[in-house]
Amino acid sequence: MIILNWNGLAHLPDCLASLAAQTFRDFEVILIDNGSEDGSVEYVRTQFPWVKIFPLPHNIGFAAGNNRGLQHASGRYIVTLNNDTRADPKWLELLVDVADRMPEVGMIASRICCDSNPDKIDSIGMAICTDGMSRGRLRNRLWSRICDQELSEILLPSACAALYRKTMIDEIGFFDEDFFAYAEDTDLGLRGRLAGWQAIAATEAIVYHKYSQTSGSFSPFKLYLVERNHFWVVIKNFPVTGLMALPWTTLRRYFEQLRVVLRGTGAGSEFCDAESRGTVVRCLLKGIWDSLLGLPRMWQKRRQVLQTRRLPWKEFARLLRRHRVSFRELLDSD
Numbered sequence: 592m593i594i595l596n597w598n599g600l601a602h603l604p605d606c607l608a609s610l611a612a613q614t615f616r617d618f619e620v621i622l623i624d625n626g627s628e629d630g631s632v633e634y635v636r637t638q639f640p641w642v643k644i645f646p647l648p649h650n651i652g653f654a655a656g657n658n659r660g661l662q663h664a665s666g667r668y669i670v671t672l673n674n675d676t677r678a679d680p681k682w683l684e685l686l687v688d689v690a691d692r693m694p695e696v697g698m699i700a701s702r703i704c705c706d707s708n709p710d711k712i713d714s715i716g717m718a719i720c721t722d723g724m725s726r727g728r729l730r731n732r733l734w735s736r737i738c739d740q741e742l743s744e745i746l747l748p749s750a751c752a753a754l755y756r757k758t759m760i761d762e763i764g765f766f767d768e769d770f771f772a773y774a775e776d777t778d779l780g781l782r783g784r785l786a787g788w789q790a791i792a793a794t795e796a797i798v799y800h801k802y803s804q805t806s807g808s809f810s811p812f813k814l815y816l817v818e819r820n821h822f823w824v825v826i827k828n829f830p831v832t833g834l835m836a837l838p839w840t841t842l843r844r845y846f847e848q849l850r851v852v853l854r855g856t857g858a859g860s861e862f863c864d865a866e867s868r869g870t871v872v873r874c875l876l877k878g879i880w881d882s883l884l885g886l887p888r889m890w891q892k893r894r895q896v897l898q899t900r901r902l903p904w905k906e907f908a909r910l911l912r913r914h915r916v917s918f919r920e921l922l923d924s925d
Contacts, residue, residue, distance in 0.1 A: 747780020
């Protein structure tokens with residue numbers, strides 16, 4: 592199991608204590624510290640000596656940090672877990688049981704619920720927009736009011752709390768470090784689906800998440816990364832029809848964003864509460880510009896993705912449609 596930490600001392604006691612209480616015991620915890628300055632490393636060394644700690648001199652991002660963790664991992668399953676989570680005692684037991692029984696499945700999502708309201712869903716897998724933006728499946732729904740199966744097919748898991756089969760990672764690679772943070776799990780999941788691996792949610796494997804406690808729910812840097820990276824997700828993984836439609840689908844999202852900003856609801860309220868609208872606009876423009884600068888590099892990576900593709904494009908397009916989320920749903924709630 593890989594946990595990435597960056598100044599997360601306030602969250603680590605709950606997270607690591609919940610792992611110490613797991614009913615499944617055959618696992619290792621690799622904590623990659625991304626240059627924390629809050630005493631995280633010293634705290635874990637003294638309070639949780641069974642955790643393998645690998646400190647880094649500075650923050651190299653979520654993608655690269657997890658890749659460093661992979662270098663030290665020895666298991667046949669790789670589990671990623673955010674530091675601002677706490678896991679139900681049977682969480683790992685249930686994930687591993689599903690993985691053992693279903694060798695065709697390369698990725699397993701948890702039921703991720705809000706720490707402040709355990710009935711409220713943060714995500715059970717991820718859904719995707721036509722321009723590559725992604726959002727937690729069933730986000731903000733109440734578990735008590737929905738009827739989801741114990742095992743349900745998903746597009747891909749959120750890396751907040753996910754199990755990945757090591758043989759899949761060996762085949763397609765792990766996170767793309769160019770992404771730094773945000774949408775790197777969407778890119779990984781789509782590459783896995785293109786390679787023919789299945790993805791499911793184990794809805795009884797529960798993790799409670801303090802959403803965006805490490806990075807902040809809305810910041811200019813996050814906005815920049817999300818805007819840049821969604822283009823790269825499409826360039827690397829979408830069918831040609833999706834590539835050709837990208838300018839139009841992105842323009843449609845901008846119009847929808849303008850609507851919610853004018854209403855001041857959902858993501859629009861976050862926009863109004865941000866440092867300044869000028870800063871936000873500059874971050875959006877920089878994200879677009881840097882995505883274009885990275886286009887040759889991403890196109891080369893697309894060629895590498897296609898070398899492992901086993902799923903026909905028509906089936907993949909149907910998969911994207913089946914797990915599509917609208918721009919309105921993406922933006923109308925936080």
